[in-house]
Structure formats: C-alpha cells, structure tokens
Amino acid sequence: DAKTTQPTSMDCAEGRAANLPCNHSTISGNEYVYWYRQIHSQGPQYIIHGLKNNETNEMASLIITEDRKSSTLILPHATLRDTAVYYCIVRVATGLTGGGNKLTFGTGTQLKVEL
C-alpha cells in the first residue's frame, strides 16, 4: 500500500472548519483513500473513504485532488469532541487472501480543537 504523509499536529478553534491534509503521491489507480480517527485510548473510528470523486457524509467531507496525489479531510464545524488523532490511509480493495486486506496505520495528525 502507498505511503502517506500528514502533519504531526494541528489546532482548530471550535466552530471553525478543520482541514486536515494528506499527501499520497505514490498512490496507485486502484487504491482508495480512507480516513479514520482515534480518540484517546479508544479504538479507531472509520470516517470516510473515496477513490476519485469528492465524498461527503454526516461526519466529514473528503476532497481528493484530480491527480489523486493528495487529499483533505474537512470537518465543517469542529467541536471539542473532534479532538483526536486522524489517520489517512491508502489501501487496495482486494479479495480475501493475500496482504491486500490489511489496513496499515501511520502516526497520523493530532487535531486539537480549542475554545
């Protein structure tokens, strides 16, 4: 799976949009971009994923550049409860066997939402 690069930490004021960038310049055509977050000492939580098109759900929006070499996760109105480590992961969606199933986590971005 392609490697990703994220800033180590970011701050955001409550109520403002949090824009978390991710670089994945070596992404392959069949690799999806996934975002997860981990609130302190809990299990990671799936947020959103996409292949080429921008995606939106009740939690966030995912903007993927046309060349697919980078993406941005947008939390439109950040709250204190959004303070967490955010992970950007690229992964192939494959069959059951082989190494394609695995989700490999990096160090992510520590987002701190403040009053």
Next chain:
Amino acid sequence: ETGVTQTPRHLVMGMTNKKSLKCEQHLGHNAMYWYKQSAKKPLELMFVYSLEERVENNSVPSRFSPECPNSSHLFLHLHTLQPEDSALYLCASSQEGRGTTLGYTFGSGTRLTVV
C-alpha cells in the same frame, strides 16, 4: 457500541500467567484482525483472519497465540508475557471481497498491563 465487543476492557497479569483476550463482532463480517498499540507508537497489525483462516502473522512472538473458532469470534491467548507487551490491544472486523471498499470496525480495546 460499535458492533465489535472486546473483553476484558482492562487486564493486569503477571509474567507467568496465562490469559485470553476475547473479541466478538455482530456485523456479519468475514475478516477479523488483532492490532497492538504501544504508548506513543502507531498501531501495529499482529494477525489477520479471513473466513476463520489465518492469512497473516506479522512476526509476532509465539507467546501471543490467536484463535478464530468462527467468523464472529476471535481470541488472543497470552502466556509468559514481558513488561514490554503492555499495550492497548485492538480487535477489528471488516467485510472483504472483490470490489468491497467498506472500512474496518474496531472494538474499544483491552488495556493490558504486564507486571
């Protein structure tokens, strides 16, 4: 509650003890995973089970022994652990198959302390 339940939430064990961690998923998924998260380190994938068959073992020491009796249950048997094995152990499940792109669902983890 995410649909993946891990027990116990906390475990303290001596180096000579034998204990087991349990994971149960209620999502009808066909793949399950064990991850380890040590303090200030990224999540490390330990084992992958697909259709109850172990398909990946990331060079985990033999003092960790996984068991997957059916597609809903996953165990991690522990014996003669070392203090450096103290960590958060996370279980996850997913539905895998050609073209499937859904994300992983994680449990809340077991916080293990080896004394």
